[in-house]
Amino acid sequence: MTRKQRRLTLIGAAGAVLAIALGLVLYAMNDTIVFFNSPADIQAKNVRPGTRFRLGGLVKPGSLQRGESQQISFEVMDAESSIVVRYRGLLPDLFREGQGVVAEGVLENPGVFRADTVLAKHDETYMPREVADALRRQGHWQGEGKASQQAK
Missing domain, CATH: 1.20.5 (Single alpha-helices involved in coiled-coils or other helix-helix interfaces)
Known part of the structure; x- marks a missing residue:
């Protein structure tokens, strides 16, 4: 050779x-390349408790509960299901019911997610692209229609 x-x-x-x-x-x-999982994705994939990931969706209106020592509980929903999120700390100033949110943390059991980070949208027309795309696919969010009407 x-x-x-x-x-x-x-x-x-x-x-x-x-x-x-x-x-x-x-x-x-x-499985870890995904930027977030919606509540329906979590149920469909049968995610095991103890798994760390990002949860994205809308904060369910009427679900926000504040407890002692900055303990907060709320539900994140999509068109098909919802998951209870428990968080200890200060929420972002723009966090509201009915708005888009991405929470990072660990699934405690099939219906409860313990978040250590909560991210909220930064103005009334912004939603993370991944969250908006997932909600739009499910027919639950019409955000771009609102934005185009406001521009006129």
Whole structure:
């Protein structure tokens, strides 16, 4: 085998190893690449308690309850289902019932999500694109119609 053939064989083998490594990494990250999960996604996937992820949807009107020592409970909903979220701390200033929210934390049991971070939208027409797309697919949110009417 000539020197050029050995070099090409080595480059080909290195490329194959890199391709296999990339495939394994992408396969392992398959479920964790999602920016958030809606309540319907969580029920459909049968997420096990103790799993850490982001939950996105709308804060259900009338569900906000404030307890002692900054303990807060509310429901995040989509068109199909809702999940109770428990959070200890200060909520963002723009957090309201009926508005979009993304909470990051751990599923305690199938109906309760313990959040350690809560993100709210920043003005009346903004909603994270992933949340808006999921709610629009389910036919529950019509945000762009409102924005285009306000621009006129």
